[in-house]
Amino acid sequence: MSRIGVFVCHCGENISATVNCEKVAKITGELKGVEFSTDYKYMCSYPGQTLIKEAIKEHKLDGVVVAACSPRMHEPTFRKACAEAGLNPFLCEMSNIREHCSWVHPKDDLTTEKAQDLVRVMVEKVKKNKALNSIKVPVTKTALVIGGGIAGIQAALDIANCGHKVIMVERQPSIGGHMSQLSETFPTLDCSQCILTPRMVEVAQHPNITLHTYSEVESVDGFIGNFKVKIRKRSKSIDEHLCTGCGLCTTKCPQKKIPNEFERGLGFRPAIYVPFPQAVPNKPVIDREHCTYYIKGKCKICEIVCPTKAIRFDQEDEVIDVAVGAIVMATGFDVLKTDYFPEYGYGKYADVIDGLAFERLASASGPTQGEIRRPSDGKIPKKIVFVACAGSRDPAKGIEYCSKICCMYTAKHAMLYKHKVHDGIPYVFYMDIRAGGKNYEEFVRRTIVEDETQYIRGRVSTIYEKNGKLIVKGADTLMGAQPVEIEADMVVLATAGVANHGAEELAQTVHISYDPYKFFAEAHPKLKPVETNTAGIFLAGACQAPKDIPESVAAASGAAVKVAALFSNDELTRDPLVAVVNRSAPPVYSQCVGCFLCQSVCPYQAIEREEIKNRNGEVIKTLARVNEGLCQGCGTCVALCRTKAIDIHGYSNQQVYTEIMALLND
Amino acid sequence: MSDLIKKVTALLNDKTINAFIGYEKGSADRIRATFIRNEDQAQKLILNASCTQNLAGYLLKHEVKKLGKLGILANVAALRSIMQLASEFQIKDGEVYVLFANADGSLTEFTDFKSIEAFLETTDTGIKSEEQEMIAKLEAMTVNERWLFWNKEFEKCIKCYACRAACPMCYCHRCTTDVNQPQWIPVASHELGNLDYHLMRAMHLAGRCVNCGECATACPMDIPLNLLTYQLISPIKATFGATAGMKADAVYALSTYKPDDKENFII
Numbered sequence A: 001m002s003r004i005g006v007f008v009c010h011c012g013e014n015i016s017a018t019v020n021c022e023k024v025a026k027i028t029g030e031l032k033g034v035e036f037s038t039d040y041k042y043m044c045s046y047p048g049q050t051l052i053k054e055a056i057k058e059h060k061l062d063g064v065v066v067a068a069c070s071p072r073m074h075e076p077t078f079r080k081a082c083a084e085a086g087l088n089p090f091l092c093e094m095s096n097i098r099e100h101c102s103w104v105h106p107k108d109d110l111t112t113e114k115a116q117d118l119v120r121v122m123v124e125k126v127k128k129n130k131a132l133n134s135i136k137v138p139v140t141k142t143a144l145v146i147g148g149g150i151a152g153i154q155a156a157l158d159i160a161n162c163g164h165k166v167i168m169v170e171r172q173p174s175i176g177g178h179m180s181q182l183s184e185t186f187p188t189l190d191c192s193q194c195i196l197t198p199r200m201v202e203v204a205q206h207p208n209i210t211l212h213t214y215s216e217v218e219s220v221d222g223f224i225g226n227f228k229v230k231i232r233k234r235s236k237s238i239d240e241h242l243c244t245g246c247g248l249c250t251t252k253c254p255q256k257k258i259p260n261e262f263e264r265g266l267g268f269r270p271a272i273y274v275p276f277p278q279a280v281p282n283k284p285v286i287d288r289e290h291c292t293y294y295i296k297g298k299c300k301i302c303e304i305v306c307p308t309k310a311i312r313f314d315q316e317d318e319v320i321d322v323a324v325g326a327i328v329m330a331t332g333f334d335v336l337k338t339d340y341f342p343e344y345g346y347g348k349y350a351d352v353i354d355g356l357a358f359e360r361l362a363s364a365s366g367p368t369q370g371e372i373r374r375p376s377d378g379k380i381p382k383k384i385v386f387v388a389c390a391g392s393r394d395p396a397k398g399i400e401y402c403s404k405i406c407c408m409y410t411a412k413h414a415m416l417y418k419h420k421v422h423d424g425i426p427y428v429f430y431m432d433i434r435a436g437g438k439n440y441e442e443f444v445r446r447t448i449v450e451d452e453t454q455y456i457r458g459r460v461s462t463i464y465e466k467n468g469k470l471i472v473k474g475a476d477t478l479m480g481a482q483p484v485e486i487e488a489d490m491v492v493l494a495t496a497g498v499a500n501h502g503a504e505e506l507a508q509t510v511h512i513s514y515d516p517y518k519f520f521a522e523a524h525p526k527l528k529p530v531e532t533n534t535a536g537i538f539l540a541g542a543c544q545a546p547k548d549i550p551e552s553v554a555a556a557s558g559a560a561v562k563v564a565a566l567f568s569n570d571e572l573t574r575d576p577l578v579a580v581v582n583r584s585a586p587p588v589y590s591q592c593v594g595c596f597l598c599q600s601v602c603p604y605q606a607i608e609r610e611e612i613k614n615r616n617g618e619v620i621k622t623l624a625r626v627n628e629g630l631c632q633g634c635g636t637c638v639a640l641c642r643t644k645a646i647d648i649h650g651y652s653n654q655q656v657y658t659e660i661m662a663l664l665n666d
Numbered sequence B: 001m002s003d004l005i006k007k008v009t010a011l012l013n014d015k016t017i018n019a020f021i022g023y024e025k026g027s028a029d030r031i032r033a034t035f036i037r038n039e040d041q042a043q044k045l046i047l048n049a050s051c052t053q054n055l056a057g058y059l060l061k062h063e064v065k066k067l068g069k070l071g072i073l074a075n076v077a078a079l080r081s082i083m084q085l086a087s088e089f090q091i092k093d094g095e096v097y098v099l100f101a102n103a104d105g106s107l108t109e110f111t112d113f114k115s116i117e118a119f120l121e122t123t124d125t126g127i128k129s130e131e132q133e134m135i136a137k138l139e140a141m142t143v144n145e146r147w148l149f150w151n152k153e154f155e156k157c158i159k160c161y162a163c164r165a166a167c168p169m170c171y172c173h174r175c176t177t178d179v180n181q182p183q184w185i186p187v188a189s190h191e192l193g194n195l196d197y198h199l200m201r202a203m204h205l206a207g208r209c210v211n212c213g214e215c216a217t218a219c220p221m222d223i224p225l226n227l228l229t230y231q232l233i234s235p236i237k238a239t240f241g242a243t244a245g246m247k248a249d250a251v252y253a254l255s256t257y258k259p260d261d262k263e264n265f266i267i
């Protein structure tokens, strides 16, 4: 016979306003197997919890039902209280008489009756509950950081400085990300390279960080604390140990006219190249798509000139296996491509460029050494039109969100232009100016007032070329939608920030969720902004949504703290509410027939194969087994298993059946 | 001596197989399955137009498995059963020796899954036209009419479980119907019990049924219960592009998710 205690909470008046809590306690106290029942104003408060603990001891309770709010809210609270009183925490259940009853029904006898039913169901369930022990899983104290932009760099340094090992994977030949392309940064106008490159070097030199550039993550298996990752190190065609980074090869390569991605196509690079002078690592790679040797079968000039004989034409990709305990996603963002803007002539007119190209023009290390010269003829433009929200907040282009960084960098661009070309006139077409952030509004004000930028509120409808000028047509909505036409020398589009290419595939590879725009999804928009729904995988920077540098860095440090917290224990403790495949005596061993349909349906790759062998070591049966570290207790496998060989601890078939029967047998 | 008898005798004698599943003459003018273990027994083997039973179901029966390495006389349905069972890890490649009876009486041997897959690709595996017509009739009914139709059919069911025993895909050691802790499916053959059983059966065979028709053939009460699983074949094909029993390494359409899966069935 069970000795169950029922504790009915008033939740202030949240429950008692419509449910007669005293009556619920009294009636359910008469149920078979209920030893004690009571009601109290705030069960979760200190006196409330004490009441439960004392009742457990005094009445020797072997099960507890707390009728209160949602278990999502307070199940941990009450289970902990029970544990403190010596009762196995998994013998405590909650009956939700608030969200499921008092909040959704009027004050009525029926409402009270429903509350009684909900309690009765849980009493029956608790009778079938079993004492469970928490699961312990070991932790590999090495973190994987995917992406080496500022966010990845910050996360890696923070984790490494806590004394943990970090493996960084960057798909480009150099780390640095978009920030390495920027000229000066809002709102302080400090030079991007000057604040970034020292950190890039720190990553390369940190004893706790292993850097794999020109590499990508190929597969991720395992679970929090115990991931197994395959990294494909693409062949750079050089022996990095021998190469001294002298750069002689890059000057002799006959391929000289390859559009330079780093310069947004405003300059050229050879086939063997270092993406930019401050690159980390500062050693070249051969771009096999454009290398004469790989195209035509002969050349090898770089091999001839290389003083250390470091060139390796036959080098192959290498796939390495690493074990890590946590993963930080920091793969950043991209900007909309040219083909999205036929109406602006982007891609057609050389002098319609995007914001990143403008960054390169304004950068001291850029193709024009920091002079603002237009791409078509190298002349200094006297009028520049900046178009904010190019693609953003535009359902027609499929992007309804605000890219967030464009208002600020457009103001920065106008300001930089004015600082460099004193007689130039910058125009900005905008929808709204969104300058929320420390010193951001002041920055935009300066652009407008001190740097005399003409802000026009409205969208640009078309841009076309006429007599060497770009005719920009738009409307000024503050002047009653009056048409505006500007003869500009150059146009800069603040193209929308979008998810990086390959983000969707990567999310699927590492098994995290993503939003409709393919940005990685956080576990909770407010309370878990750097966690993903997959335990042990965290988010940093613009891979989650467009973010500026301060936000990217803050998120990266947040993710690093989560990783450090995870690594502060040698073992992880998990709730044991996981699936289990039943086992029985030979010759059956289990009801499982080894069809492994559960394996393909499990969203967490938690089902493994176990071979049952006889004394001679021959396999006599192959059965499913649940990896307790991976299983999230979702129950999908239970629904699929035809032979009912799988069950979930704490939500067993028997328990659910009992609950239903309790209701039906009223 | 027929080619079949010669072939099976040779296979047994050179120990390629230990037992062969084929057809023999039963009582009256019936045909039944037989399990041949030596040359003498092999003389009983027959092969004619009445040999239509899908024998693949026997491959997983405990008593048959015990006989050692198996050979089987297969028709198209049996080949598909073998593919489906392979995809559910019940049969390994090379484990079963398959003889296929061609329409002209000649035999084709299959020793691996690849050759069966290739053969099935160019073979008609569809549902018979009479059955197509019945399905069309069912589909033309209103939901209510269909409900009444099936309830009327299920009323006849005596829960002998012959359909389950005949189905090659019903190989669980313990069927859900036999689970009594808890007893989700009532044992008794009353209205609710019968409905529960047949719904469960249809769900468990959705996308796995290879349209062999053995269940309906086995039914002593003449319930056309094969139509229930047949009716699920084309929507699963249309929605997920999958047909059961065509590939040994297929993944079950209803247990996998692809980002481009249609979701038009969600209302």
Ligand SMILES: Cc1cc2nc3c(=O)[nH]c(=O)nc-3n(C[C@H](O)[C@H](O)[C@H](O)COP(=O)(O)OP(=O)(O)OC[C@H]3O[C@@H](n4cnc5c(N)ncnc54)[C@H](O)[C@@H]3O)c2cc1C
Binding pocket: A146, A147, A148, A149, A150, A151, A152, A169, A170, A171, A172, A174, A175, A176, A177, A178, A179, A182, A184, A185, A186, A187, A215, A216, A217, A330, A331, A332, A333, A334, A335, A355, A356, A359, A405, A409, A412, A500, A502, A506, A540, A541, A542, A543, A547, A548, A549, A550, A552
């Ligand atoms: C024109 C322009 C001007 C800007 N100006 C400013 C400014 O003045 N001030 C400011 O605060 N912010 C500015 N920003 C925003 C700033 O660029 C971002 O905040 C910052 O770059 C985000 O850093 P991140 O590390 O998250 O992403 P990224 O910089 O995009 O870095 C991501 C890194 O991950 C790598 N990667 C991607 N996919 C993979 C993969 N699958 N495997 C391995 N590696 C991968 C990429 O190669 C890259 O190195 C500007 C942005 C633009 C477009």
Ligand code: SF4
Binding pocket: A581, A591, A592, A593, A594, A595, A596, A597, A598, A599, A623, A624, A640, A641, A642, A643, A644, A645, A646
């Ligand atoms: S679905 Fe059931 S029977 Fe099939 S492998 Fe999984 S546990 Fe075993």
Ligand code: SF4
Binding pocket: A578, A579, A601, A602, A603, A604, A605, A606, A607, A626, A630, A631, A632, A633, A634, A635, A636, A637, A638, A648
């Ligand atoms: S309960 Fe969910 S997570 Fe656990 S094994 Fe089953 S399907 Fe996988």
Ligand code: SF4
Binding pocket: B166, B167, B168, B169, B205, B208, B209, B210, B211, B212, B213, B214, B215, B216, B226, B229
């Ligand atoms: S359900 Fe019937 S038709 Fe389908 S495979 Fe089983 S026995 Fe054959």
Ligand code: SF4
Binding pocket: B156, B157, B158, B159, B160, B161, B162, B163, B164, B215, B218, B219, B220, B221, B222, B223, B225
């Ligand atoms: S064979 Fe026919 S009567 Fe027997 S259980 Fe199946 S449907 Fe019912």
